[in-house]
Amino acid sequence: MKILKKFLQYYRPYKFLFYADIFCALIVSLVDLTFPLILSYLSKNVFTKDKMVILNSIAYIGVILLAIYVLKYFCQYFIASWGHIMGARMENNMRKDLFYHLQKMSFSYYDENNTGQMMSILVSDLFDISELAHHGPENVFISAVKIIGSFIILMLINSKMTLILFAVTVVMVLFSVCENKKMQRIFFDNRKKMGNINSSVQDSLLGIRVVKSFANEDIEREKFDRNNNAYRVSREKSYKIMGRFIAGNTFFEGLLYMVILVTGAFFIANGSLRISDLAVYALYINIFINPIDILINFAEQFQKGFAGFKRFLNIVDTKPEIVDKKGAILLKDVKGNIEYKNVSFSYNEKKQILDDVNVKIEAGRKIAFVGPSGGGKTTICSLLPRFYDVSSGYVMIDGVDVRDVTLESLRNSIGIVQQDVYLFSGTLKDNIKYGKPGASDEEITRAAKEANIHDYIMSLDDGYDTYVGERGVKLSGGQKQRISIARVFLENPPILILDEATSALDNESESFIQRSLEKLAKNRTTIVIAHRLSTIRNADEIIVIDDEGIKERGSHSELLKKGGIYSYYYNMQFEGLDIR
Known part of the structure; x- marks a missing residue:
């Protein structure tokens, strides 16, 4: 019932379309119920009269039937067109809700969940849900009207025969309910297996250059085949259950016809049923069984849509860990x-990453974190824009706890240049403009010049309108990095985080990038994470951190004089000392 209530909420914006669809479904059902009644009336009251009476009456009846079927045409058109449009609009709303909710989710959610599964829900699951949204109420309503209507008329024709018919129908319904429960489980499994295929394909195609560089196409084929075959097996199980379901209901339908024939013959023989009534009875049996057929065929659609909606709810009911607190204020006039x-922090309350860390950075100063991988350098930086929240302690900007300000104003005050640059599919202009969506062409050009990438862009045939390819594959590492720096120049934040921004570049590219970064860091509070110690020699303070916490801190020259961990790393990099 909880799932049903949440599903029904998506009908609210389209109440008129929904009720109009149901009204049209009612008209269609009544028209189908009317024809046998008209035939019964004609056979008893008109066809027994003389020729002229029959001819005069049938003209009126023909006009009435034509009007009825014209009405049915327009109702059927509304159901087939606007009914589907309502479903498509509901699908659109659900997809929007899902995507917007995914945008709110914290980094920790993406650490634990696969984007391929999310894509499966966004595309295939929501399509099945929209089909259920349209056909569900309509099919159930039409079937209910036809079954109840035909049952009442059948009772009026012969109550005893109809009660026997009803008893067989009850057994049929019980059988259907049992099989439906099995189908629900297997269709949910279908969806998960389909998500696994999407995940496999996404990983393989996004990493196609790595795949080919290691000549591991066979491994990728094996992974795909494993997921593809698992999905096939799951589908085969679902079709076996569907086979039992459909075959069982077909058997019961045949049983209904057999019951009519046997009991009809018995009641005709003892004089309690006329042959003409049996003919009308047979027509209504078709109307009685037809909606049962519709419900049987609808069962697969229902299970697919229901399984998809459960997966949809699993995401949208997951609360984001990082949200604006009630009464959060705007972070304004940031000094830095x-x-x-x-500060202490642990992922999922497991391994402690940071323990009682205390660091103070004055506005406009440049602080560098160095140390072995896994020591918590990136984690410290991730706590500042609240990509994660501290387990205990405080992170403050200008004396204000970052948890007390809105996420948007906080993150707009912090520019980040990372080692792994992500460029969106689109033009160079689009990617630079991402730092400030409303920026003018002049501002974009100025930012590119500051990042030392303008001259390269102008050397291209299409200039700033050059398409960069998926994830910027048409650009070198250094070019992508300078585009990301141009973004931050355009954003112009008072606080800057440089997360190993040059570690993956060659020496020439690093030199270009380093000059751009120094220009970018001027008059900003800057936090640098670096493995190349040559890039941080001019930092105001260098903090050495490992998995046990802060080990050393001071300027480059002070730390070299100490002869400690920093000195060891520095000498290892620049004098080639044996690390044993």
Whole structure:
């Protein structure tokens, strides 16, 4: 019932279309119920009269039937067109809700969940849900009207025979309910297996250059075949259950016809049923059985849509971990004073990453974090824009806890340049403009010049309108990095985080990028994570951190004089000392 209530909420914006669809379905059902009644009336009251009476009457009846079927035409058109349009609009709303909710989810959610599964829900699951949204109420309503209407008329024709018919129908319904429960489980499994295929394809295609560089096409084929075959097996199970379901109901339908024939013959023999009534009875049996057929065929659609909606709810009912607190304020006029006070952090309450970290950064200063991988450098930076929240302690900007300000104003105050640059499919202009969506062409050009990428862009045939390809595959690592720096120049934030921004570049590219980064960091509070220690020699303070916490801190020259961990790493990089 909880799932049903949430499903019904999506009908609210389209109440008129929904009720109009149901009204048209009612008209169609009544028209189908009317014809046998008219035939029964004609056979008893008109066809027994003389020729002229029959000819005069049938003209009126023909006009009435034509009007009825014209009405049915328009109702059927509305159901087939606007009914589907209502379903498509509901699908659109659900997809929007799902995508918007995914945008709210914290990094921790994406750490645990596969995007291929999410894509499966966004595309295939929601299509099945929209089909259920349209056909569900309509099929159930039409079937209910026809079954109840024909049952009442059958009772009026011969109550005893109809009660026997009803008893067989009850057994048929019980059989259908049992088989439906089995189908529900297997169709939910179908959806998960389909999501696994999407995940496999997505991983393989996004990493196609790695696949080909290692000549691992066979491994990717094996992974795909494993998921593809698992989906096939799941589908085969669902079709076996569907086979039992359809064959069983077909058997019961045949049983209904057999019951009519046997009991009809018995009642005709004892004089309680006329042959003409049996003919009308047979017509209504068709009307009685037809909606049962519709419901049988609808069962697969219902199970697919229901399984898809459950997967949809599994996501939209998941609460984002990082949200604006009630009464959150805007972060304004940021000077850039940052303080980490008694900060501790662990992922999923498992391994402790940070324990009682205290760091104070004055506005406009440049602080660098160095140390071995896994020591918590990136985690410290991720806590500032609230990609994750501290387990205990405080992270403050200008004396204000970052949890007390809105996420949008917080993140708009922080620019991030990462090692792994993500460029969106589109033009160079689109990707630079991502730092400030409303920027003018002049501002975009100025930002590109500041990032030392303007001259390269102008050397291209299409200039700023050059298409960069998926994930920027048409650009080199250094070019992509300078595009990401141009984004931040355009955003112009008071706080800057440089997360190993040059570690994957060659020396020449690093030199270009380093000059751009120094220009970008000027007059901003800057936090740098670096493995190449040459890039942080001019930092105001260098903090050495490992999995046990902060080990050393000071300027480049001060740390070299200490002869500690920083000095060891520095000498290892620049003097080639043996690390044993």
